Amino acid sequence: xxxxxxxxxxxxxxxxxxxVPYLIGGFLIFLFGGCELVTSVLxxxxxxxEGPKWLAVLFCITNIWIARAxxxxxxxxxxxxxxxxxxxxxxxxxxxxxxxxxALFGTLFWWGRLDVEYRPTCPAFAVIFAAxxxxxxxxxxxxxxxxxxVYLLVLAPVLWWIPGGLYDRFLWLAxxxxxPMAVFGAIRLWRFVKTHPLTGSNSHE
Amino acid sequence: xxxxxxxxxxxxxxxxxxxxxxxxxxxxxxxxxxTGLTKGNLSSHLAKLEETAYVEIEKTFRDKIPLxxxxxxxxxxxxxxxxxxxxxxxxxxx
Numbered sequence: 019x020x021x022x023x024x025x026x027x028x029x030x031x032x033x034x035x036x037x038v039p040y041l042i043g044g045f046l047i048f049l050f051g052g053c054e055l056v057t058s059v060l061x062x063x064x065x066x067x068e069g070p071k072w073l074a075v076l077f078c079i080t081n082i083w084i085a086r087a088x089x090x091x092x093x094x095x096x097x098x099x100x101x102x103x104x105x106x107x108x109x110x111x112x113x114x115x116x117x118x119x120x121a122l123f124g125t126l127f128w129w130g131r132l133d134v135e136y137r138p139t140c141p142a143f144a145v146i147f148a149a150x151x152x153x154x155x156x157x158x159x160x161x162x163x164x165x166x167x168v169y170l171l172v173l174a175p176v177l178w179w180i181p182g183g184l185y186d187r188f189l190w191l192a193x194x195x196x197x198p199m200a201v202f203g204a205i206r207l208w209r210f211v212k213t214h215p216l217t218g219s220n221s222h223e
Numbered sequence: 224x225x226x227x228x229x230x231x232x233x234x235x236x237x238x239x240x241x242x243x244x245x246x247x248x249x250x251x252x253x254x255x256x257x258t259g260l261t262k263g264n265l266s267s268h269l270a271k272l273e274e275t276a277y278v279e280i281e282k283t284f285r286d287k288i289p290l291x292x293x294x295x296x297x298x299x300x301x302x303x304x305x306x307x308x309x310x311x312x313x314x315x316x317x
Binding site: 026098100103217 | 237238241242244245246247248250252254255256257290292303307
């Protein structure tokens with residue numbers, strides 16, 4: 019008998035297999051970190067200093083439409099169109115864990131329990147994200163997610179030693195997380211395009 | 224066994240219904256790839272499901288390309304849930 023639960027997750031798994039969520043999400047995270055960091059090496063005029071940040075804001079606003087355009091151009095004609103139902107419950111615990119971590123650190127800063135330059139903060143976030151990646155890898159039986167967790171664990175001590183303040187280290191964390199995620203998404207999309215040749219119309223007439 | 228919904232119980236149609244339960248809507252090509260059925264076979268099963276009002280089929284165009292969209296109806300959702308309950312009950316008796 020067909021595994022109904024497994025089949026019900028196929029629409030979401032199909033969209034994930036195209037790599038588009040990782041490409042767009044990863045690029046967004048990378049952009050937020052990179053746009054801020056790059057201003058330190060650009061000329062100190064208004065355009066060079068503010069331009070990259072507004073680029074990140076623009077991408078943040080338009081990323082949904084960009085993702086839809088990629089799906090429409092490369093994914094739907096090859097693998098078919100699907101519109102998901104509301105988010106699976108599994109996404110909530112992960113989002114909740116991230117939110118809880120941010121809230122905890124925010125509260126500790128506000129109470130003054132943590133020095134604003136407290137060095138372990140950024141590596142701690144990397145470890146939390148690693149735990150989330152391992153959990154996702156175990157639950158989804160995904161080797162890439164597990165390897166990403168390993169990468170984040172290796173990144174944690176590197177973030178400790180990066181010069182600069184806490185804000186700079188968070189920017190580097192964003193770059194270090196976003197870039198491999200975007201590259202992973204791009205490779206997945208490329209593989210999807212290669213393995214799913216264009217068909218004719220998707221009507222059964 | 225008399226309580227088992229024969230429409231949904233057929234393996235291909237069960238697969239179609241299970242796939243649609245995870246999506247708001249899906250097109251013919253997606254169902255074709257995921258079920259591994261032939262075009263004619265899939266059309267036939269979808270027609271059966273539409274006949275019993277478990278799915279609704281919309282034929283439309285997107286950028287001048289014909290598109291066949293399939294959605295599970297509320298009746299179909301209820302029927303699938305009832306089917307699951309019935310089968311779980313039967314399997315527990317084994």
